[in-house]
Amino acid sequence: MKTLPLLLVPLFALTLGAAPAPLGTVDNLRLIERVDPVFPNEVTLQGISRGIVACVVDVDTQGRVEDVLITAHTHRSFARVVREALPLWRFEPAKLNGRPVPAQTQLTFTIEAVGVVVSMDSGTYVRTRFENVLGQPWDYRTFNLQELDAIPVPQKTVVPAYPREIAERNRGTVRVNFYIDETGAVRVPIAEPDAPLELAGAAVAAVREWKFSPPLRNGRPVLAFASQDFNFKP
Incomplete structure (x- = not known):
């Protein structure tokens, strides 16, 4: 099946908060x-x-x-x-x-x-409150990108592609939220709710294959939360 490449906007922006499933029934x-x-x-x-x-x-x-x-x-x-x-x-x-x-x-x-x-x-994805929990501090938690020593370096990225017939009827921006674990692997990516279903599926499928350098805080690998915007244009 013929596919068309998409324009990838290489901008990372941390978002901790709601990211419901894509629109549809x-x-x-x-x-x-x-x-x-x-x-x-x-x-x-x-x-x-x-x-x-x-x-x-x-x-x-x-x-x-x-x-x-x-x-x-x-x-x-x-x-x-x-x-x-x-x-x-x-x-x-x-x-x-x-x-x-x-x-x-x-x-x-x-x-x-x-x-x-x-x-x-x-x-x-629900915002986790990273403070003491009824007197019990978190022993382990997720960090946002601003808390890291440096933004993780992409080691493998896959640009989403989608069939021509979908490209002709869909365009717009899709934000995918995801975690980067201590090994640099992408975990549980999910698209935000305002994206067309077909574009959201293409973006999420691509992000699942991404790989990063391990997120570091004070030189130690940690779990990080990030998001990526994809600008789909035929």
Whole structure:
């Protein structure tokens, strides 16, 4: 199929906030099977009785958890039990115009010895408040680009391409929000809601293949949040 190259605007701009799924007739994810994380008993020896973990989850078209990205936690033991539990979750997959599609959801776990409270925001990146959480500081969190030693250097970029018939009826700017993990890999990219569906799909597919130098803060690899604007022109 003949494709046309797009004009890529090489401008990075941090945005922490909402980035819902693309426009269309959308049925959001619905949780149908949940396995709660087990309270990590080793933390009781440290006098810890409560932990908080924030994460973003990629869910495939079968409703299975495909990727788990921890974006903040108050103790690594709580992050571990969340990672162990989430692959056992099952969802009714998101649907776009009646067809199952991959989707993301933001989950925040509050874990105590007496139980677990989970909040879910389907298809959205929610601003994580990076301050002390009820007296418990974050042991791990996401950093914005301005907090890094330097902006990560792109090592591999793929310019989106789309079929001629789509190019003739669509144009405009698409912003894709994504995380860059400690290895420089792109994780859970998602387009902002004002983009045409076909353009958003092309932009997200391209960003998934990008690779960066590891984000560094004080010389140490960290998780970073970034966004990229794509200007689609036939």
